[in-house]
Amino acid sequence: MKQKLVVIGNGMAPGRALERLFDVAPDAYQVTIFNAEPRVNYDRIMLSPVLSGEKTYEDIVIHGDAWYVEHGITLYKGHKVVAIDRAAKTVTSAQGDVVSYDKLVIATGSNPVIIPIPGHDLAGVLTYRDLDDVDAMLLAAQSGGRAVVVGGGLLGLEAAAGLRDRGMEVTVLHLMPTLMERQLDPAAGYLLQKAVEARGIIVKTKANTHAIIGSHPALGPPKVRAVKLDDGSEIACDLVVMAVGIRPNAALAKAAGLEVNRGILVSPDMRTSDPDIFALGECVEVAGQTFGLVAPLYEQAGVLAAQLAGDATPSFTPTATATKLKVTGINLYSAGEFGDAPDREEIVLRDAARSIYKRLVLKADRLIGVVMYGETGDGPWFFDLIKKGTPIAEMRETLIFGSSYQGGTPLDPMAAVAALPDDAEICGCNGVCKGKITTTITEKGLRSLDDVRAHTKASASCGTCTGLVEQLLKIQLGDAYNPKAVQPMCGCTDLGHDDVRRLIVAKELKTIPQLLQDLEWKTSSGCAKCRPALNYYLVATWPGVYEDDGQSRFINERVHANIQKDGSFSVVPRMWGGLTSSKELRAIADVVDKFQIPTVKVTGGQRIDMLGVSKEDLPAVWADLNKAGMVSGAAYAKGLRTVKTCVGTEWCRFGTQDSTGLGVAIEKFLWGSWTPAKVKLAVSGCPRNCAEATCKDVGVICVDSGFEIHFAGAAGLDIKGTEILGHVATQEEAVEVIAALVQLYREQGRYLERIYKWAKRVGNDSIKAQVIDDLEKRRALYDRFVVSQRYAQSDPWAERAAGKDAHEFAPIADLSIAEAAE
Amino acid sequence: MTIMDKAWIDIGALADIPMLGARKLKTAHGCIAVFRTGDDQVYALADRCPHKGGPLSDGIVHGSSVTCPLHNWVISLETGLAQGADQGAVATFPLRVEAGRIQIDAVALKGSS
Numbered sequence: 038m039k040q041k042l043v044v045i046g047n048g049m050a051p052g053r054a055l056e057r058l059f060d061v062a063p064d065a066y067q068v069t070i071f072n073a074e075p076r077v078n079y080d081r082i083m084l085s086p087v088l089s090g091e092k093t094y095e096d097i098v099i100h101g102d103a104w105y106v107e108h109g110i111t112l113y114k115g116h117k118v119v120a121i122d123r124a125a126k127t128v129t130s131a132q133g134d135v136v137s138y139d140k141l142v143i144a145t146g147s148n149p150v151i152i153p154i155p156g157h158d159l160a161g162v163l164t165y166r167d168l169d170d171v172d173a174m175l176l177a178a179q180s181g182g183r184a185v186v187v188g189g190g191l192l193g194l195e196a197a198a199g200l201r202d203r204g205m206e207v208t209v210l211h212l213m214p215t216l217m218e219r220q221l222d223p224a225a226g227y228l229l230q231k232a233v234e235a236r237g238i239i240v241k242t243k244a245n246t247h248a249i250i251g252s253h254p255a256l257g258p259p260k261v262r263a264v265k266l267d268d269g270s271e272i273a274c275d276l277v278v279m280a281v282g283i284r285p286n287a288a289l290a291k292a293a294g295l296e297v298n299r300g301i302l303v304s305p306d307m308r309t310s311d312p313d314i315f316a317l318g319e320c321v322e323v324a325g326q327t328f329g330l331v332a333p334l335y336e337q338a339g340v341l342a343a344q345l346a347g348d349a350t351p352s353f354t355p356t357a358t359a360t361k362l363k364v365t366g367i368n369l370y371s372a373g374e375f376g377d378a379p380d381r382e383e384i385v386l387r388d389a390a391r392s393i394y395k396r397l398v399l400k401a402d403r404l405i406g407v408v409m410y411g412e413t414g415d416g417p418w419f420f421d422l423i424k425k426g427t428p429i430a431e432m433r434e435t436l437i438f439g440s441s442y443q444g445g446t447p448l449d450p451m452a453a454v455a456a457l458p459d460d461a462e463i464c465g466c467n468g469v470c471k472g473k474i475t476t477t478i479t480e481k482g483l484r485s486l487d488d489v490r491a492h493t494k495a496s497a498s499c500g501t502c503t504g505l506v507e508q509l510l511k512i513q514l515g516d517a518y519n520p521k522a523v524q525p526m527c528g529c530t531d532l533g534h535d536d537v538r539r540l541i542v543a544k545e546l547k548t549i550p551q552l553l554q555d556l557e558w559k560t561s562s563g564c565a566k567c568r569p570a571l572n573y574y575l576v577a578t579w580p581g582v583y584e585d586d587g588q589s590r591f592i593n594e595r596v597h598a599n600i601q602k603d604g605s606f607s608v609v610p611r612m613w614g615g616l617t618s619s620k621e622l623r624a625i626a627d628v629v630d631k632f633q634i635p636t637v638k639v640t641g642g643q644r645i646d647m648l649g650v651s652k653e654d655l656p657a658v659w660a661d662l663n664k665a666g667m668v669s670g671a672a673y674a675k676g677l678r679t680v681k682t683c684v685g686t687e688w689c690r691f692g693t694q695d696s697t698g699l700g701v702a703i704e705k706f707l708w709g710s711w712t713p714a715k716v717k718l719a720v721s722g723c724p725r726n727c728a729e730a731t732c733k734d735v736g737v738i739c740v741d742s743g744f745e746i747h748f749a750g751a752a753g754l755d756i757k758g759t760e761i762l763g764h765v766a767t768q769e770e771a772v773e774v775i776a777a778l779v780q781l782y783r784e785q786g787r788y789l790e791r792i793y794k795w796a797k798r799v800g801n802d803s804i805k806a807q808v809i810d811d812l813e814k815r816r817a818l819y820d821r822f823v824v825s826q827r828y829a830q831s832d833p834w835a836e837r838a839a840g841k842d843a844h845e846f847a848p849i850a851d852l853s854i855a856e857a858a859e
Numbered sequence: 860m861t862i863m864d865k866a867w868i869d870i871g872a873l874a875d876i877p878m879l880g881a882r883k884l885k886t887a888h889g890c891i892a893v894f895r896t897g898d899d900q901v902y903a904l905a906d907r908c909p910h911k912g913g914p915l916s917d918g919i920v921h922g923s924s925v926t927c928p929l930h931n932w933v934i935s936l937e938t939g940l941a942q943g944a945d946q947g948a949v950a951t952f953p954l955r956v957e958a959g960r961i962q963i964d965a966v967a968l969k970g971s972s
Binding site: 095101102103104295302320463490491492493494560561562563564565568569587589591592595596600602604652845848849850851852853 | 916922
């Protein structure tokens, strides 16, 4: 008979504890979890990258639904526990569910501190604690505007940087004279302030927030309008984020009669005053300390798991913890203690020009604290000296220069990593230590950074430990690890993209099976990474000869529509140059009604997107659109997408050329072509650039004397203005240059490499030389493009509406009717 | 009722599924993805990725695995288990091929409800 374990709270600490418990005693407990948040366990320390847009919620999920199923856990999502009955050994949720326990774990975490100043409850005042807060901030940031962050600690600064990255004007108010004063000494706090200000964030220290002022009630429900400081000054804003600290959430435990001080009091075995009730995480207090960083919480999790599994030996003692600021481009590391005291000495290194500051705090020949700014690579080494209490008298003279200067002669940085003990933590985000990485490299025969990320998750989250992981690879593999060597396409081959393209031509490889055989692929049928790439290379190399392999295409290109999160598809017909007509709009409206399409949206590329179409309906939807003269917009393709235009001389009083006409001509010429990655174009009728041509893969700016052709812009993950390719006098010449450019990209680009990345790799000058300067080469490229287009320009929708690939759209059989009858 | 009396239900011909491809099989308990590998093995898995419920029948089949179209999780067709560092599993259903026809185990199918 399994014992019943109930866990209140579904944060990182209980998640880790259960992981460890299942490792050592998989069958000991029947587990029930109550989670006040309506979701699974996610990595709370990675909220900042979600806010700044570097990651998504999906990226930071620790345990997906499947994990709970696999371990037979009952998870009550969105259920808050309101009472613990210690006599009856039950817990009761707000919804009224009563669950009994043999052992109970309280992991209620902490609540953000809200300063009770006037206006703290206005709409637009947020805290920074969970995903709901991040969602609310993202919503606010969408409309731009101004934000005030109250609190210049770790969370406050990460929130400020994230909101700034999202385009808001941000002011940070901090009560103390320097930022992050709990983790940093004043000198490092000052350097940090300068770096934060350099990102365009206004920092006000010694700023005491007096009140938050709301909008006038006459203007509707009051919301934040400004923040008022003690000195009477006001800062106008639309959003206030309070990030002034956290307070252990011990209310439930207190109500149950458990011993509570600031947090729930637990002994070193993580037991509360009731021997059947444990507590861990931000809600507990051990030896007078409470905890907000992840490392000690994970240690508690290990102790708790051992205790639950019946091993009474491990116990938790609070030790020094290290802090890192997760703001891209700012390197900051602190650990241990660094306040001044009579029995302490310090060693300081400053290099103002390089913005480097390091300070070591020593006591009785031991290192007890470290603060580093600018260069933080030695952080883990110093931290290890602190934790181990290593005597440092012998290396004191060179200590501040870091691990590479120890041991008599200066060693290379590799030696420092090699010297780290196996239990030294390398990846703080995922809690991966050195020993785990090195043994996995050896056991699984890992060869690259990607391999290590796939098998251990080390450096797969925030990535700040990437350098350390690379050094471990180097140590384990020696010369066999060469990151600069040609990066293989994927795990199926040692060949890089360029080798494969060269060999396709040299060996006249014309099918995927033949290619896999002749190039000695290590897998029977490639993988989801290489097959789409190979299919593209063969399509681009052998127009009219190679037969496209649908099963090697990503689903979007296989069924010529865009898959959505629920498995339905979206449909975008081509609107040449962004032009449409009453006939087309009427046909779209009819299709939407007939097939009950739930969402119709205007895209950024001047077209109309119909979302939520079932796969089975696609051919019929296309047939109706075809009847009105519309064809596939290839919104799903690694190929030509849109040509965005402004109205040009046709209507605009500033227009210099017929930009719409040119856009239509270009789109009619390029449509249907497959390229390494998507290609988006725009044509603007004058330098005012209403079509936003200067952030496109290819852009044209019309001027009185002709057409300026741009390329290699980006406005997605990266933002980059275009480069000027050249100037031409006529429309015909513009089309010829653009076709030649696209053909060169088709021939040289690596699969999924956008034009701006290709240009950066091969050099803008080499591209200009071939499509602008050398007329013969340009003509040859143009001719090859024309040949390829002969086989590419047939509407895939019309083909499928007529019955091609019917197996893609219909189920093989429908048993539901027979079963229902039965 | 006739169909459920038999242990094996005919769902179609092997040739109905493209090599390294998949088809959806509709059942009263949800969709099942039926896969055909490069060496003509067939497999049936619940058509929902354990990660975010992506339709595995829309994935790319390679070796004896499929890569989910939504976030690239790789699922073993043989065991239904997520590969690499990802953790999760989908239900699998016994299939057999008799004289070029694919048949699914009716009992397992019924048990999935």
